[in-house]
Amino acid sequence: xxxxxxxxxxxxxxxxxxxxxxxxxxxxxxxxxxxxxxxxxxxxxxxxxxxxxxxxxxxxxxxxxxxxxxxxxxxxxxxxxxxxxxxxxxxxxxxxxxxxxxxxxx
Amino acid sequence: xxxxxxxxxxxxxxxxxxxxxxxxxxxxxxxxxxxxxxxxxxxxxxxxxxxxxxxxxxxxxxxxxxxxxxxxxxxxxxxxxxxxxxxxxxxxxxxxxxxxxxxxxxxxxxxxxxxxxxxxxxx
Numbered sequence: 001x002x003x004x005x006x007x008x009x010x011x012x013x014x015x016x017x018x019x020x021x022x023x024x025x026x027x028x029x030x031x032x033x034x035x036x037x038x039x040x041x042x043x044x045x046x047x048x049x050x051x052x053x054x055x056x057x058x059x060x061x062x063x064x065x066x067x068x069x070x071x072x073x074x075x076x077x078x079x080x081x082x083x084x085x086x087x088x089x090x091x092x093x094x095x096x097x098x099x100x101x102x103x104x105x106x
Numbered sequence: 107x108x109x110x111x112x113x114x115x116x117x118x119x120x121x122x123x124x125x126x127x128x129x130x131x132x133x134x135x136x137x138x139x140x141x142x143x144x145x146x147x148x149x150x151x152x153x154x155x156x157x158x159x160x161x162x163x164x165x166x167x168x169x170x171x172x173x174x175x176x177x178x179x180x181x182x183x184x185x186x187x188x189x190x191x192x193x194x195x196x197x198x199x200x201x202x203x204x205x206x207x208x209x210x211x212x213x214x215x216x217x218x219x220x221x222x223x224x225x226x227x228x229x
Contacts, residue, residue: 001169033215035153042202042222043153048215086153090214093166095143095155 002091004098011104018074020101022087025068030089032070034063037100038083046085047072077105108132110142110203110220117226118193124225128186128203135181136161139208142186143216144177148199158206159186195227 005023012018022032032050035043045054047063050070060075074081082105087098114126126144133140143158157177158166167175176189186203201223204216 031213031215033213035216037153042219043216044219045215045217048217049211049213052211054217088153088215094169095145095158095216097145097153097155100152 001094002089002096004087004089004096006085006087006098006101008099009102009104011106012074012077014078014105015076018077018081018103018105020072020074020085020087020103022070022072022098023068024070024089024096027068027070027089028066030065030091032063032065033088034061034072035086035088036081036083037086043086074103077103079105081105108205108218110205110218112201112203112220112223114201114223114225116224117228119229120194120227122193124188124190124193124197126188126190126201126203126223126225128188128220130184130186130203130205133205134161135159135179135184135186138162139210141206141208142179143204143206144186144188144201145204145216145219146197146199146201147222148196151199156190156201157188160208193227198225198227200224 034047036046037043050065051063062073084100110130141160144156159177174191205218
């Protein structure tokens, strides 16, 4: 079965750029979606179809996808960006989520 | 505005059947391309997709749970029901339903989620 691998944690200083990776076999051929989940809250879609932002999501959030790695980039990181981030793809007829990455802004 | 809300028991006993309802508004589950999915999250763990039902009543299930899962829709009531049989303590977690629009710019992302409902499996 298809698997997505994310780092357990990423740390970034306020104002700097955070990059969260999502690795999967030939993931560049799939549409990758990214979700942000803050403690006690439901996930929120922050990037869809590799690099598109839903309305209301700051331009600081961007994505890319090529080869075996998709990346969520958060520019000018803020304390409010601290959360768990999950990548997701569809593999044939099943939705696959990555294991999640905890972003710490310190 | 699309909204979804999950409801169901907060506590079930081992071997019992869990029935959860997702009541939604702001869209029709009879519109082409629309689907509703269920995703769960054990405490402190990652998101885990469970099932999906399409506007045309096609259904998809997580392979390793397929034998225990059933998803159904009632278009007239704007709800989707998920049943999970033979509950076990490892099924404890928060259960979410979410809206999905196939194709187009969203390309099948879960773009709107319910608030989730917590289910504990314990005797």
